[in-house]
Amino acid sequence: MAETEMNVLTVILASAGVADGVRDVLRDLSAADLVAPFLWVDDAQIPLDGTRIPTVETVRGTDRAATLQDVLASRRVDLVRLCVLVPTAAGSVPVRAKSERMFAELLSSNAGGARLVRIRLLLQRPGDQRSGTAVPALAGWHNLLIAPEDSRGPGMGHESLVLSTDAIDVGRHAAPVVAGVAGLWTDVDHAPFDDEPVLPGNSLRVVRSFYRRLDTSHAEHQLHAELLDFGGQLPLPRDAGTPVVYVDDVPAASSEMARALWAKHGHLLQSGRVPTPTARPARVITFGDALRMFGRFLLAVLLNAPSRLITRVSSTVASATQTALYGAAPGAYRVVVGGVDSDGRKVAWTDYASASRQIGAALDSATGAVHRAAPDLSALWRDYARAALTLADARERSAGLPPVQVGAHRAVLRSASDIVPGPADDFDDIPGVVSATLHAHTVEAPDILGLDEFREQLRGLEQDPVIGLDARRTSSAVKAWMARGRRSFAVGFGTILTNRLAADVSEAQAILKRLENAEELRDPAEESAEHQRTMFWRVRITTIVLVLLAVLSGVLAWRQVISWWYGGPAIALCVLVWAGMVAWICQRAQQKLEDLLARREAVTAAVEADRVNLRAALREIDDLTGAYRQYLSWSRALGAFLAQPLGVAEHTLTVHRRIEWGLPWHSAIGSGTPDTEQVARVADELRQDLFTVGWLTDPWDTVVSGAGAALGGAAQDIDRDPSLLAVKAGAGSGSPLDEWSQRFHDGRVRSTGAALLWERALGELTGPRSELSRELVAVVEHRVDGTVRRAGVDEFLAGVGRPTSGSFFDRSAFSDTATMKGLTAVVGEVPTTVRVGCGLVAVTTQYSEGIAAEDLAACADTSAARIDIAHVPDIELHPAQPADARSDRTTPGSFVAPVVDGINF
Structure with a gap:
């Protein structure tokens, strides 16, 4: 349901007996996180003065004792649903009518002005001898009889339930209906009688409810991994015009972009x-x-x-x-x-x-x-980032830095390391003795000057009799590693900077020499x-x-x-x-x-x-x-x-407790079980919609704008104006830029784009591309009394959550007269379907028109009170036996039609 326990309170009032089976089933459903928290109140424990009413709150299958007054006083409640379970079979102990009235008045006065919805649910099986103490209907309440039937879906054939006094058997069929009527199902806002007007008088309705939960957590987990795991290769973005292709000549594309950036x-x-x-x-x-x-x-x-x-x-x-x-x-x-x-x-x-x-x-x-x-170099570094992103997603972000063209097509580089080498591309294959001697543990690929110094230090150690062999091996490994990283855009632009720096140093040396001469x-x-x-x-x-x-x-x-x-x-x-x-x-x-x-x-x-x-x-x-x-x-x-442009693609697989046995036909829980090829096909289709030209803009802007928050109070100016990050000093200065980039490099700061992109993917699957989600649930696996069954999604849903027409209740719940009058027809239906990820929760509740208690099929208890036959107005009745003989009987015998003017009717 959409409301939470902070503003909706569901209270179930029941007595001992068959209602305990309903409670046990609801507790099991709560343990499986299928029903919302609820309060259970035992009628036998209610003091007649209404003070300190004990109750048990069930949350995720765990019971916690409390008092109703404490619960009402400690929470903000907007709506209270009071559900009274009324067993009608002979020998059962129904809730006392006085308790019902007192309990409803207490909730209405102590709930802080919350609206109160009163619901009475009759638990009756065909053939039950009706208890004389059970009150079928009370004025001002929704009086509902749970239909004694079981069916896979609305509009389909049904099975009549048999007489049973087993609390578990009664509970497993009635509890899902109670959850549907009382709005207890999680993830769906289905409470059909919250806004339904109460029938006048002592009328009641026959009600039934169907429930389907299609869980796609496993399928979503597979799709999440397939969609957001690039496998070391950047995705091809989709262009509205011509398709985007990969660049084959990486050094040429990288150096061209580096030269364009320097020229600007x-x-x-x-x-x-x-x-x-x-x-x-x-x-x-x-x-x-x-x-x-x-x-x-x-x-x-x-x-x-x-x-x-x-x-x-x-x-x-x-x-x-x-x-x-x-x-x-x-x-x-x-x-x-x-x-x-x-x-x-x-x-x-x-x-x-x-x-x-x-x-x-x-x-x-x-x-x-x-x-x-x-000089202010902020424009340079903003364009440096834009140029790198352009090489990855083919969007032109700055004048003079166009995307790479391959013929008439835009092109991107396949690997992120060909653009800017990341932490995984650092050289760390340094023997311990060499590392300890040179005080160097890693060498970053973009650090050209640091790499030159490291190689110079290695050459100085190659003649050492102790570590010379390790130094020579490290030099060979560095040389091979350099060949892989030299073609990237970052190294190309860094080479331009270092060459310019070397030229200036040489010029200064020459000038100083001339001045000395x-x-x-x-x-x-x-x-x-x-x-x-x-x-x-x-x-x-x-x-x-x-x-x-x-x-x-x-x-x-x-x-x-x-x-x-x-x-x-x-x-x-x-x-x-x-x-x-x-x-x-x-x-x-x-x-x-x-x-x-x-x-x-x-x-x-x-x-x-x-x-x-x-x-x-x-x-x-x-x-x-x-x-x-x-x-x-x-x-x-x-x-x-x-x-990792989207951050760490973490996706927690939510595993609920599984209901292995006990659910009736009208309630079922299934899970989508797509194969690997189906998941890959859905992921490929989604990439075309999610990874468009310029898809990296939002994740990068989010990362930069969050730099100040990631650094805390030491970077309040960055938090207020993220553009100031581009003017801060760089590596080794201890500035906010230095600290933020180092944290980013070490993994202490990460992009959060994965969650945003996954939300967009779910939006596509539940919106414009909903046909793709059907591939994830093409085969639904569910259990029927412990037996695993597989079916198509439509077969599994069986019409639950969709409008239907022409349905009838089982006639065993109605008298013959009510059946002849057509009172078994479904006149009200509330279908609800809510998407939960790629899956769904569907509930349909159906009810009949208002009927009287006499329209229910039930055998009269011999201990019941005498039923008086009303006299026909203005017509003199002549009984078939003398009046004195009739007055001697305390209980009526078989019905004899009255005689009017000597004619029997």
């Missing part, structure tokens, strides 16, 4: 670069330029003064940058450039992020740059001073030599060794040669200084460009390592989800 969102992880400026050509110093500079240089050379031509060249190259690099973060510099930490060990990829931040902060501090916020260049002031000293000594030597030659020529001419015609020109020639030599030396020196200036300007410009590019590369390293952490977290969650 790669700019979020890329920074602009400054091109390195080309060196300007050094200006050529001509001889004329040297002559014009001769005057300026002459005094400086003679006075040995330093040159001021190189004031445009800085004394140091990028001194602030170099101080920051080598002074503020030497350890970080070693990590980025050398790839080793302070202890000389090879660094992990996780160290690059902190090192890049340290160097970047030092550069920003030296140059006064403003710190840049990390630039720092090792000589100071321009020192180099220019050295050029000046060289030029000075050359000029001085040239001057001394030529001055000596000129003096020698003058002395020789003065001594008249030579003529002044020769001495004078010789002196003049020395002066001219000195001037030319000095000009040439100055030209060479100036050219060298000009070349030095051009080189230094080029180096300064290159250092400035390298500084900008280094900062961009360091930012990308930081951003990419953060993105890689998020990539690991989302891959963990998606891998676990796609491995």
